[in-house]
Amino acid sequence: MEAKVAPAVSLGAEIVDRINALAAISEMPDNITRIFLTPEHRAAAELIMGWMRDAGMAAHLDAIGNVCGRYEGERPGLPCLMLGSHYDTVRDAGRWDGPLGIITAIACVGDLHRRGKKLPFALEVTGFADEEGVRFASTLLGSRAIAGTFDESALGGKDKTGIRMYEAMRAFGLDPDHVGAAARAPSELLGYVELHIEQGPVLEAKKLPVGVVTAIAGATRLAVELRGMAGHAGTVPMALRRDALAGAAECIVAIEEFCATDRDGLVGTVGYINAMPGATNVIPGMVSFTIDIRSPRDSYRKLAVADIVRQIEEIVKRRHLTLEINVTHENRTVPCAPWLQKQVAEAVKAEGYRVFELPSGAGHDGMAMIDIADVAMLFVRCRGGISHHPDEHVDLTDAEAGARVLLRLIEDFKAKG
């Protein structure tokens, strides 16, 4: 379904220009790599703050390196509706993942500013400093600092060149002894709304430019190790084998089948596998692989993990293999606040699009922001569902659609009663 109403102003072209301008700030000349606390990261922050000021906002860098812009409401000091996303990237990234949410929010504020429109609440736009967690072994550093849940022990973490986060912050011009100053009080925020590319193919399959997020799916990651008996590929009859890779293959097929028959958004992925010794003519004696299970409902995910582990145990037992299986990562589902999600849906509808709800399988800063504010998200369609890749792409018309929905949401926003 396409828009029924012509836009009052065209924000899409400005958004695409700025996406491209930000994409040019990279560690590498031929790809996009913008890592936490690097000179590129700093240059990107300056560029974003300039745009914020052009849009009538006060802008500053907070204690962790988040870019913070504030557009006062009808009178100074009102609680704010916070918008935002992150401005760090993965290595060899796409240009839309993160920046689209920041740049679109600034474009909306700029539109209000040009019209001289003030609202009965403040607007803040946050460019989170580190969502991807590429440099140090920890994600959501920026939003955690704002939510007051930043773990100070992370400052001791080192990047792969041996630089500690503590020193990297000093080099960036920040004071690592006062990260706590970035924390905001829940009373300052009316809610947190993030616009982000979907990073999946669902909106494209549904032929919709935008989607309303219901929850950020919780995830469990498992590390599995199967041990059998290595042997010569020619000399061990099939009946005498304890082939760890054949066992792992049966597990992978079972995981896929289990998730495919689910109707509630459960997804399961085996992304990594290693067979040892890994020679053409040797039966693998040991295989390690990972499992990533996500669901927008924690109870479903936990049941699914238990069922999958049980199936693996059965396969392993039948094949006389041994099993080691460990949970390496677990995070709970972050549901979008119904009252706020409803306003997002109303804005989508008001702009002439069909309201389509979907969970976010990927993690976002809302996972940290939930600790101080109700959270909602608006997804924008991306081509082929491709993300974390140079081919990541959003059509200008979809960027425009996202901006119009966000602007409508802002203008119609009613704080929770």
Add this chain to the structure above:
Amino acid sequence: MEAKVAPAVSLGAEIVDRINALAAISEMPDNITRIFLTPEHRAAAELIMGWMRDAGMAAHLDAIGNVCGRYEGERPGLPCLMLGSHYDTVRDAGRWDGPLGIITAIACVGDLHRRGKKLPFALEVTGFADEEGVRFASTLLGSRAIAGTFDESALGGKDKTGIRMYEAMRAFGLDPDHVGAAARAPSELLGYVELHIEQGPVLEAKKLPVGVVTAIAGATRLAVELRGMAGHAGTVPMALRRDALAGAAECIVAIEEFCATDRDGLVGTVGYINAMPGATNVIPGMVSFTIDIRSPRDSYRKLAVADIVRQIEEIVKRRHLTLEINVTHENRTVPCAPWLQKQVAEAVKAEGYRVFELPSGAGHDGMAMIDIADVAMLFVRCRGGISHHPDEHVDLTDAEAGARVLLRLIEDFKAKG
């Protein structure tokens, strides 16, 4: 079944001593690594030639580095029954794979020599210089040189440090311009018999110290590459995935099932797999894996390969993946000569063991020797079927049993009528 006849002399203790002496000659102090044309290889050759001379044989190194011992028959210059195996090893090898066949043959000749016994034919014992093919990308170099099928272009091949085989031969003291001098005429050989450890678990499962080999199984190796679509492990619903690893897993399960239901010694192995990009949270977009298919009957193997390829094609089509599949290696089955195999079986029976016939799934020098001589093989039980590993082990009593069968075969040997 155990031996019914007490051995005339005990050869097992001497064999085990010499196995251990040869195992001490290694590139590494803490494991066994004896690679073609290295100083260790040379030292091993000298040690073996000394044992040959002690056993009453003339011994020399031939043009490719094979150790050649000759025990004349009732008169000089008679055609010979050739015995042997290889004295090179894989890296971090066991001590029995190869050396057992050489050392046992020398022990048998030594026994005849001590008794002053001459036969109506000569005996030759060959220690083949390179069966494993670890150093240069080519196996069976020693036996091919003797069979006159050595490919001179192999001399240009380089090892991983960049040394060409040509230069390595010169450094070893050989003349690479005259490898052809190693070739033997078919008329000089009455047959080739190799004693070797089974390298598999069948004799152990059958509780037999020795087995009569029916054929060296032919093999086909395939390289498979499946391509789907990489994607975020959280954002792509199961129904929209084109997961290359899930597809590969289904193929691996199908290969195993196909081979397991076969009743004629077909074996199929996937020993290597790589999933790209290989991250926990990314659906694999590309997977490569290998398939190794072996059967003692070439026609069966070819049908099996065709059936397996067809199954893979069906899986790939149903999953909307793309497939590249290539044969990387193929060698035909080498059947043991019925007349010679029969004499091996008679020797087994004469020594009091049940005659049990089995194919060799592993390759051996007989694969090259078949071009100039009829071939037979005797397998000796090894513990757990383990080979190409430091844990490779043969019991002294089984080494003794192998020697007694080989000695009986030699003494009762009748040339093909």
